[in-house]
Structure formats: structure tokens, C-alpha cells
Amino acid sequence: MTDAADAALPALLTRTGRPAAELWPDSGLLHLNHGSYGRVPTAATDHQQRLQREMEAAPMRFMAAAPAGIAQARERIARFLRTDPDRLALVPNASAGVSTALRSLPLPAGSEVVLTDHTYGAVRMGVERAAREAGAHVRTVHVPLAAGDDEAAEAIWAGVTERTAMLVLDHVTSVTARRMPVGTVCARARERGILTIVDGAHAPLLLTDPVSEADADVWVGNLHKFASTPRGTAVLVAHPDVAQRLVPLIDSWGAPDPFPRRFDWQASADYTAWLTAPVSLQHLEDEIGWDRVRDHATAAAAHAVDRIGAALAERWGEDTAVDLGMPVGPIRLLALPAAVTTDATALRRRLGDAGIEAQITAFGDQHYWRLAMHAYSTAEDVDAAIERALPLLAAA
Structure with missing residues (x-):
């Protein structure tokens, strides 16, 4: 994780100074899709x-x-x-x-x-x-x-x-x-x-x-x-x-x-x-506060859209920004380049097999990467998504 990325999205801490991510079990997976099934804290x-x-x-x-x-x-x-x-x-x-x-x-x-x-x-x-x-x-x-x-x-x-x-x-x-x-x-x-x-x-x-x-x-x-x-x-x-x-x-x-x-x-x-x-x-x-969870998840989603969107645009030469009315802070969309497969199920499976929990959706003829972040989301997660997911998208 770069110093610049860390400065743009500092890790959320609990009220006692622990990383918020420690409240959830360490699965070894990259979680970018809290919006489908969520994740339950260990307690x-x-x-x-x-x-x-x-x-x-x-x-x-x-x-x-x-x-x-x-x-x-x-x-x-x-x-x-x-x-x-x-x-x-x-x-x-x-x-x-x-x-x-x-x-x-x-x-x-x-x-x-x-x-x-x-x-x-x-x-x-x-x-x-x-x-x-x-x-x-x-x-x-x-x-x-x-x-x-x-x-x-x-x-x-x-x-x-x-x-x-x-x-x-x-x-x-x-x-x-x-x-x-x-x-x-x-x-x-x-x-x-x-x-x-x-x-x-x-x-x-x-x-x-x-x-x-x-x-x-x-x-x-x-x-x-x-x-x-x-x-x-x-x-x-x-x-x-x-x-x-x-x-x-x-x-x-x-x-x-x-x-x-x-x-x-x-x-x-x-x-x-x-x-x-x-x-x-x-x-x-008690550990974090729901207002702080929402604020951090919103910042994490914005950071992810900026960083991953820029990486997608650089690789495929297409604008990934989505003009979305009435957006919701912690859940954001990136438009997938036309060269990426239109088989959303196969793409989700490919990412899942690589240890990346991600959601691919479609509306009309356009496919999207739906990012849903939470208290445990970090700049390191976003950098890892760029490093690990983009080659899989390119292979689609």
C-alpha cells in the first residue's frame, strides 16, 4: 500500500485504537462486496x-x-x-x-x-x-x-x-x-x-x-x-x-x-x-459507532472508485465513471470496459476462485463492478484489487 493511498484512506480504528478489521475474522479473502451477504463480526x-x-x-x-x-x-x-x-x-x-x-x-x-x-x-x-x-x-x-x-x-x-x-x-x-x-x-x-x-x-x-x-x-x-x-x-x-x-x-x-x-x-x-x-x-x-462506520465506508468506496477506475481506464482506454442519480455513499459502480466479458456469473466465479469477493451486475447492455465497502475496508484492499483483479478482467 502506498503512503499516498494510506493518507487518502486511513484505516478505521475502534474506540480503543484497534484496527476495525480485527472485529471480523481473517478469512484470507479480499472482501469488496459487503452489499450481498455482509460479514458478521466475530463477537x-x-x-x-x-x-x-x-x-x-x-x-x-x-x-x-x-x-x-x-x-x-x-x-x-x-x-x-x-x-x-x-x-x-x-x-x-x-x-x-x-x-x-x-x-x-x-x-x-x-x-x-x-x-x-x-x-x-x-x-x-x-x-x-x-x-x-x-x-x-x-x-x-x-x-x-x-x-x-x-x-x-x-x-x-x-x-x-x-x-x-x-x-x-x-x-x-x-x-x-x-x-x-x-x-x-x-x-x-x-x-x-x-x-x-x-x-x-x-x-x-x-x-x-x-x-x-x-x-x-x-x-x-x-x-x-x-x-x-x-x-x-x-x-x-x-x-x-x-x-x-x-x-x-x-x-x-x-x-x-x-x-x-x-x-x-x-x-x-x-x-x-x-x-x-x-x-x-x-x-x-460500542466498538466504532454507526456514524463512523458509514463515513468510513463512504470514503472507502470513493477511494476505490477513484483508484480502480483510473487503473481500468489506463488499461483499456475507456471511461469507467458512472453518472448515477441519487447515489449511496458506501455502494458505488464502475462501468466495465466493453472488452471485458459480458458473462457476469462467469466473471464473479473467476474472481471468487482467486479469493476476491466481488459483485458484477448489469443494467441494459452495460456491465458494472459494484463495490460495497464497510468498516474493515482499507486502502491496502483497494491496491490488492487492482493488482489481483485486473489481470483476471483482462483474461475474460
Whole structure:
């Protein structure tokens, strides 16, 4: 790592002066993709493993106590998300949360649901299934990559007709790493009596107050991404107008309870991720502070875009900059040169085989390297990416 690079991006330290990277296990891999599955701090994985041992030692006792523990976890998670715990239920992931909303709030026959062309693939499939079953229609609107708040909101609203019953929007898009003007659109939809579901998969703790910003009928978000909790932990936050209409995908002994308590017990499952989530959130707040995590991750992403983008441009003679409307600091895009393979899956596999955790996405005819940084990201990581990844891109 060069002195200049180190000066541009100093390593983040904990409150006690340790490198933040020491809070996570050393896997020997180069992590440039916290945005897909996240990474869980060692203290949290240790806590979850202790809970799993307790569960195996006395499963009946553990399961009997689980609903009360989950209710407490919900309250602690709600404080981090600045929302009311009585509006928040836990679900396995954001896609499950969207599926829950679609099942509980069925589309009327002959109605329409509006999506954008940035919609996450699994969510799109869920919406299309729900529309087929209801005899409804899916309308997809184009939002330009560079569209700002007002332009994006108008592009979305241009797809609304007198038949529109629901809007399903990304808060932070997975493929294109941009925000959508969900607050503006959701407020307008509520005036028209149109239901809104916001897929905030990437938003928890990446944004400071995402639930209030959206004010959707149903907002879902993964905690295992930027928030760094164990995988299998996500939240569904419901507006009071629709909350009691929402039921879990699994009918179990909590079914007679009101929302959100009916979600606290969904049959035999490993609930240790849910019980560990608040421990993980509090651990990173105590050791670093979430504002400092966001600031550092934003600086790391900017540094990565500058350094890797310059290296790509020098090697291929093409501009890699992306004109992105409503960008999100810690998640950034680089346009891949035309000479690089358009098989994103093969390219991700090639990088993975070389020990590089990276995400390659595509929007339209353009492929992108999506960089998602976190507290542990360093200038050394960026230099290593240039040294190790560029030859693999050249071989594509």
C-alpha cells in the first residue's frame, strides 16, 4: 500500500485504537462486496454459536423461551431503525418480507402493480406470481440511471393509471446501487389509495432513518447486509393502516396473536440469528459507532472508485465513471470496459476462485463492478484489487 493511498484512506480504528478489521475474522479473502451477504463480526458469531449450543442442550426449554426473547430482540432492533417495535416483525430476508406482503395484501383482479426496471430479480418474480394468481397486470417503468429525485419520481408516477393498486419499489437498488425517491412516491400513492411495498434490502444502517424516509405501507430490509447481523435476519415494518392484515408465510402457534407478535413464532426453526441481531448491532455501535462506520465506508468506496477506475481506464482506454442519480455513499459502480466479458456469473466465479469477493451486475447492455465497502475496508484492499483483479478482467 502506498503512503499516498494510506493518507487518502486511513484505516478505521475502534474506540480503543484497534484496527476495525480485527472485529471480523481473517478469512484470507479480499472482501469488496459487503452489499450481498455482509460479514458478521466475530463477537456476534460467537454469541450465536453459544445460543445454538444452549438450544441443542435443552431444545424444549430453549424453544419455549424463544418468543419472549424474539420480542425483546424486536424492541432493540426497532431502536436502531428509529421505529416503533409494535410496527416491526422479523422475517428471514427481504424477499420473504415482500412475499408476505403480497400474500397478505392480494391484488384485485384486473388491477395493475407498478415496478421499475431496477427491481431486484427475486422480488420481480414474486410480484409476477402474485399478479398471475390474481389476474392482475405488472407494469414496468424505466428510470434512467442518472435520474435525480424529481425525474425518477415522475418516471415512476408516469406508470400509474386508474387501475394501479400497488407500487413495489426498491429503496436502494441492488443492480444499480442508487436510491429511489420512495418517500415522495409513497406519499403521493397514499393520497390515491394505492398500496406501497418498499424493498429496503440494502437500507438498514446504511441509511440513517430509512423507515421514516419511505413511510411505506410495508417496508422490508435485510439486517445481514450493511448492518452486519447473522444471515436470516430481516425486518418487515408495517403502517398501522395495514399491519393487522399481515400474516406470516408459515401458520403456526402464534397465528391468533396480533401483529407483530404473530410473527415471533413461526414453527420449528433456528431463531438464534434473530436473537443475535441486536447483539451485533450494539457491538459495532460500542466498538466504532454507526456514524463512523458509514463515513468510513463512504470514503472507502470513493477511494476505490477513484483508484480502480483510473487503473481500468489506463488499461483499456475507456471511461469507467458512472453518472448515477441519487447515489449511496458506501455502494458505488464502475462501468466495465466493453472488452471485458459480458458473462457476469462467469466473471464473479473467476474472481471468487482467486479469493476476491466481488459483485458484477448489469443494467441494459452495460456491465458494472459494484463495490460495497464497510468498516474493515482499507486502502491496502483497494491496491490488492487492482493488482489481483485486473489481470483476471483482462483474461475474460
